[in-house]
Amino acid sequence: AMQGYGNPQINFAVESLMDILAEKLDMDPVELRLKNFVGKGDEFWGQGPTVRSIIRSCGVEEMLIEGAKLAGWNRRIPPSKKTGDIKRGIGVARGFHTSGTGGPNPGEVIDYSGATIKINEDGSVDVVTALMDHGGGTWDAAAKVVAEVLKVPFEKVGIYNGIDTRTTVFDVNTHATRGIYCGCGAIKYVAEKVKEILLNYAATLFKDLPENLELTC
Structure with missing residues (x-):
């Protein structure tokens, strides 16, 4: 590390x-x-x-x-x-x-993160990120964040880091103590969007309001 x-x-x-x-x-x-x-x-x-x-x-x-x-x-x-x-x-x-x-104000330095999350038919979750792990546990932290937000077992969350600019969302780098704060912050934001989609879809099936439903493990 x-x-x-x-x-x-x-x-x-x-x-x-x-x-x-x-x-x-x-x-x-x-x-x-x-x-x-x-x-x-x-x-x-x-x-x-x-x-x-x-x-x-x-x-x-x-x-x-x-x-x-x-x-x-x-x-x-x-x-x-x-x-x-x-x-x-x-x-x-x-x-x-x-x-x-x-929390710097916008400047010429690009410092942001992104992620892609896919829910599979077997209930597992794929997270595509350009975050690197130097040994500090960044990927494990990302998996734990997703598991917590989507209420799925930790072992069912896969982190995929096959960095390719055609398929991977941009991330600045894993440095300056920003990996978990910024990178996993972006992953958490995407996971919450996925949760919103899941609850909205479930609401149509159960004929109820999304706010009356919750995800459980």
Whole structure:
């Protein structure tokens, strides 16, 4: 399973630069970070230069302040005041991981998912999706979503991933923690549409209203 790959490397470089800046400005590294972060209500371009997101929650300030207290940051000796060949100390760094949950406003970056669901005569369900599974259980999650919405046994839901642009609905990718949130979100939406069709058809057979019927396993 892979998640967040690439983030530690980039954050290491950024946070190293923050420490260099703090030293040149003769400023506490924690204070510098507290003065320079985007927080709740601010705009964020983490998904690309054309995709604007609004931060709806932020714990950076609490994390830095409480973390500094727990680490005894106020007792640390600044590197510039240490002598000798061997020096010991503590440092501070923060990072973030973007995801499909950011709800960016429309931009030039295409980020959406789709799916096709087919009900078979034996009661089994086929789900066609372009979602990939890197080992995190994305396909199992998709099957569980469909099983829950359509009230069918989990083992009767088949996930088909023979990606072909002629037959498979588009999906951006399985990355940035968006697979289950966005990909399975689309699958859930399609499953609910299928459920609506099934209940409407059943209503004609039972001569009743769809809202009076429900699916059972």
